[in-house]
Each structure stands twice: as C-alpha cells, then as structure tokens.
Amino acid sequence: MPRSIYERRAQKELEEQGYFVEWKMRRPRIMRRGKYTQDFFNLYDLCAYKTGEALRWISIKGRQGIPGAHRRAIEAFKMPLGNVKEIWARGKSKINYWHKETIE
Numbered sequence: 001m002p003r004s005i006y007e008r009r010a011q012k013e014l015e016e017q018g019y020f021v022e023w024k025m026r027r028p029r030i031m032r033r034g035k036y037t038q039d040f041f042n043l044y045d046l047c048a049y050k051t052g053e054a055l056r057w058i059s060i061k062g063r064q065g066i067p068g069a070h071r072r073a074i075e076a077f078k079m080p081l082g083n084v085k086e087i088w089a090r091g092k093s094k095i096n097y098w099h100k101e102t103i104e
Contacts, residue, residue, distance in 0.1 A: 006060045006090055007045050009097070019048040019056070043074055044085075054084045061089040066101070074103050 003023070011021045023046050024038055039045055040057065048056040059074060061067075066089050074085050085103040 004060065004062065006062055006088075010046060010058065010060055010088055013098075014046070014048045014056075014058075017050075019050045022047045022049070041077065043070075043077060054082050056084045056086060058086045058088055061087060063090045063092070065089055071103070 007023065011023065014021050024040060039059075040047055043059055044057040045060040046056075046058040048058060057079065059070070061070070066087050071087065074087060077085065079085060087101045087103060089099045089101075091097055091099040
C-alpha cells in the first residue's frame with residue numbers, strides 16, 4: 001500500500017521547516033504474516049527531528065477527523081522528556097490545510 005497523500009504532504013511541510021523526517025516502509029505482501037506494523041509504536045506515522053528541538057512524533061489522519069479511541073491511545077502512550085506527541089488531521093477549510101493538536 002503506498003503512503004497517503006496526507007503523509008507525503010506533512011513530510012514535505014516539515015522538511016521545508018528544516019526537519020529530518022523518518023517514516024516506516026509499508027510492508028510488502030510477503031511480510032503480511034509477520035508482526036511488522038506500518039506505524040511507529042502502532043500509533044505514529046512520522047518522526048521529525050531538528051537539532052535543538054524536541055523529537056516530534058506525528059500521527060496523520062485524513063478528512064474523517066481524529067477518532068476518540070486513537071486520541072486516547074496517544075494520550076496514554078508514555079514518552080520520555082524531549083518528545084512531543086502530535087495529531088495532524090486534514091482540515092475542512094481550504095485556508096488551513098491541517099488541524100494540528102499537541103497531546104500532553
């Protein structure tokens with residue numbers, strides 16, 4: 001399965017801001033039996049790093065918004081200091097493409 005247009009757009013935006021962005025490769029059909037997940041910790045689509053700033057773990061959602069169960073899972077996931085959890089969802093407005101939330 002190819003990467004979503006939302007993931008690619010988020011990566012491009014972050015790279016324009018000077019971040020190094022990492023994402024996990026989608027598993028080929030031959031690996032479907034294994035325990036490989038398409039997301040970091042089965043929650044985050046992108047990991048963004050920039051010198052001198054917190055490591056950003058970003059979950060990307062499309063037009064359907066942010067499901068409550070997904071938000072609760074991210075809220076419950078413990079991260080060490082120096083890490084930021086974020087959810088980006090495609091906004092309904094053409095002016096603001098992203099609806100971005102930082103989860104504490």
